[in-house]
Amino acid sequence: MSRLRFGVFLAPFHPAGQNPTLAMQRDLRLVEHLDDMGFDEAWIGEHHSAGSEIIASPEIFIAAAAERTRRIKFGTGVTSVSYHNPLWVADRMVMLDHLTRGRSMLGVGPGSLPTDSAMIGLNPTDTRELLDINFDIIMRLLAGETVTEQTPTHKLVDAQLQLRPYTEPRFDVAVAAVASPTGPRLAGRHGTGLLSIGATLTQEGFDALAHHWNVVEERAAHYGQPTPDRSGWRLVGLMHIAETREQAYKDVEHGIEQWFTYFQKVAAFPQMAVDGSNIREMIDFINEAGIGAIGTPEDARAQVQRLADQSGGFGAMLLLAHEWANPEATKRSYELIAQEVMPHFQGPGLSHHESTLRAKERARDTRSGHAEQQLAAVEHMTEKYAKEVADG
Numbered sequence: 001m002s003r004l005r006f007g008v009f010l011a012p013f014h015p016a017g018q019n020p021t022l023a024m025q026r027d028l029r030l031v032e033h034l035d036d037m038g039f040d041e042a043w044i045g046e047h048h049s050a051g052s053e054i055i056a057s058p059e060i061f062i063a064a065a066a067e068r069t070r071r072i073k074f075g076t077g078v079t080s081v082s083y084h085n086p087l088w089v090a091d092r093m094v095m096l097d098h099l100t101r102g103r104s105m106l107g108v109g110p111g112s113l114p115t116d117s118a119m120i121g122l123n124p125t126d127t128r129e130l131l132d133i134n135f136d137i138i139m140r141l142l143a144g145e146t147v148t149e150q151t152p153t154h155k156l157v158d159a160q161l162q163l164r165p166y167t168e169p170r171f172d173v174a175v176a177a178v179a180s181p182t183g184p185r186l187a188g189r190h191g192t193g194l195l196s197i198g199a200t201l202t203q204e205g206f207d208a209l210a211h212h213w214n215v216v217e218e219r220a221a222h223y224g225q226p227t228p229d230r231s232g233w234r235l236v237g238l239m240h241i242a243e244t245r246e247q248a249y250k251d252v253e254h255g256i257e258q259w260f261t262y263f264q265k266v267a268a269f270p271q272m273a274v275d276g277s278n279i280r281e282m283i284d285f286i287n288e289a290g291i292g293a294i295g296t297p298e299d300a301r302a303q304v305q306r307l308a309d310q311s312g313g314f315g316a317m318l319l320l321a322h323e324w325a326n327p328e329a330t331k332r333s334y335e336l337i338a339q340e341v342m343p344h345f346q347g348p349g350l351s352h353h354e355s356t357l358r359a360k361e362r363a364r365d366t367r368s369g370h371a372e373q374q375l376a377a378v379e380h381m382t383e384k385y386a387k388e389v390a391d392g
Helices: 020-036 058-066 086-099 114-120 124-142 182-190 203-207 209-222 245-252 256-266 279-288 297-311 327-340 352-365 367-390
Strands: 005-010 041-044 073-076 104-109 147-150 155-159 173-177 193-196 233-241 292-295 316-320
Touching (some): 005 327, 041 058, 041 316, 058 073, 086 124, 104 124, 114 124, 124 173, 182 193, 182 209, 193 209, 209 233, 209 297, 233 245, 233 327, 245 279, 256 279, 352 367
Parallel strands (some): 005 316, 104 173, 173 193, 233 292
């Protein structure tokens, strides 16, 4: 597997009832921290209901976050294109591409919360049908076409973009996939990347990983697209890491119950159903179902390797952001992932950690000889000085 990118998928998930202003500031500080730690990507969600996922416009959040960071790239994770005029989606993303000097990416999906779409008179079947229609229009606009279309929700007449993307030929685009083949089918048809959001959150999704990419390749071939590059495939997974498993388990007592309650009783999102009625059952569900890792860096490395083996290879590991632990423990988890997990899957040829280990081995194997030479050098210079003194 080539260099694996690492990033975060920030819905976000905040306990309802907290100060939303401070919660958004925590999200911005988290992205700054990830930038400092060398993470590659941050994908920001769009939601409008249920009180927990409180970012309504990923583009606005990204504009603010980009001004606070240096190198991390930002994606909309995802723009619910079924809710919007596709012309304005494309236009806003081109503007964001210019504002961030090429650090923006477009992630698209139908919208995950039925409580969102219900407020604009759409049901989940409507949003999936509209995704197909609107995404096609967006891709045509980004390719420079002039589009005249009547969709179920909007009318476009000689629509075109007044700006070309900053990124040539365009910024990175990815389609979300949770349970259905909708995402892989569209990614293959349009030659874009794939965001497998649900693939690591259920056993069924994990089992279907390789099939998702098979659909991408089959649709790409059907529509005459180039063979898809697996570097454009991103998997979203769950982790909280500490120095010991006991510490990781203690850390998540802070907020894991709230997160589980949200998916069990609040969000009407059955594709991401979770199981467990107490904290230990919740931890065991994450670890034993194979959908994530609560534990040590070694546990995290093993989980990434499992995903690589099951999928056949992918391009980016995105950690689903959560507040299972308090802010300091959460920050430490990302630090440990950057220090002790990422290097195992990065670097050309030998990974970064392997090259430093080999350097250590070489030094250890030759230590005795070098140490003797060092002592001999000290003895030589001591004798030389003594001779200088004796000779006056």
